[in-house]
Amino acid sequence: MQPPAPVVIRTVNLTKRFSLVRDRPQRLKDLIISRLSFRRAEPEEFAALNRLNLEIHQGESVGIIGPNGSGKSTLLGIIAKVLQPTEGEVWVAGRVAVLLEVGAAFHPDLTGEENVHLTAAITGIPRRKVNLVLDEIFAFAELEEFRDMPVRTYSSGMLLRLGFATATHLDPDILLVDEALAVGDERFQRKCYAWLEEHATRGQTLGLVSHDLEQVSRICRRAIWLERGRVMRDGPASEVLEVYRRSESYRNHLARSGL
């Protein structure tokens, strides 16, 4: 037996509550009126995450599944430091990168290369380090000829490829993916899976939020099933997926998605 890999993500009693005020004051007028009116609506609260305790080890690829509103994206957002927890602690080792859907970080008027530089700068990676992998990024994305074209001229498949190549080649310790791995055609997808697998053996940790159970079973060894902000089941992906597939909430989810 190998010694267990070190923990790279740990959450301690992690709780996130959103206030459920239906119409949060968008305008000052609403704010003033709501402050003046006598019946002050008690803000209802909704616990997206409820005292969550998790440990994720180095090199693990973890799929996070569950119906809509189960807290999957909230969990990812908190680990990525985009959202602040209401209570509890989060411990992280190393640099976290988030893979965005269809190049959300890209500016249409900048060229592919400029966008890669900007994305790297946003995540705090020095320019000289980016220059070292720039060729690799465009080679992996198969976009060498489009390097100096503004990305508004790219197709959505091209944007996805560049987005994936950028996020992965900047070599994060932890890669978080939120529903964004439907990357281009089947062939390119296989290339992405192969890349992720290889990097898992080198110690890169992957967190994947997805409704696509097929995808989770292909990429992840471990799966965590969240429901109303709590862990329903956590273990080897094949087991968790099987139980989840037979569960009522999955059937409801399918029914709601019209499948």
Added chain:
Amino acid sequence: MNASVPAPAPALEQVRYQIGIWSSLRELASHWELIRGLIIRDLKVRYRNSVLGFFWSMLTPILQMAILAFVVKFAMQVPIENLTVKLLTGIIAWHFFENGLQDCADCVLNNRDLVKKIYFPRAALPIAVVIGNLIHFLLSLVVLLIWLAAVGDTPHRYFLYLFPLIILQTLLIAGLGLMLAALHTFYHDIKFIIIQLLRVFFFLTPVMYTADLLAGKLHLTLPQWAFTLYMLNPMATLIESYRTTLIGHQSPQWVFFLPVAVICLVMFIVGYHLYLKLAWRFAEAI
């Protein structure tokens, strides 16, 4: 490289969500490439498909100067020395203030895709906007100094006052800008309020006239307390100080300059603090 041996994991650290001004400034310093990237992005986007590009930033003050010189010479009969340069000084300083604040108000919403998904030091957004506007201001200032040299005003030691003045104005704009950026993200009326307030303050600030006019040296007279209040508007004192030092070859009026310097600093700290307090809720609010 041996692909099968995992690299050692970095140490596990607790994620800190709220940080203070000092840590935030240090974080910004380590993300200077991000600030540079944001400034370059905004410039490129502003001047995309334009042949002259950055030169437009220089052309605006040059044209303004020409028009002002014409109007002052032929239309206005005001016996004030160097009126053209004085007015131009006021105009470019005011533009820096006005454009800086308006751009700051929008900066978080303009980057909502980034803010919702990725962590980066949030203060980088308004700070990049302020520095971008500062660069435009400096370019205009160069035009102004060339003009001064052309009309025979050789460089003198009062030029050195430019440094503290520019720094104070930048701190003022950054402080108010951070405040606006944070508030506008939650309440979209803020920008409209600001546009109206800027319109009022444009007249309450000696932009298109000089403070002498109010001080009683000409025919308009104000009681002293009202004039003091008027000069405590930081932009009024800053613009007048640019004029006294650059054109009048004198030190700024310390009675107004020192309190205004304190106001600028306090604004910066208060604005920054408020921004950091609210920045954590941006991703939920937009």
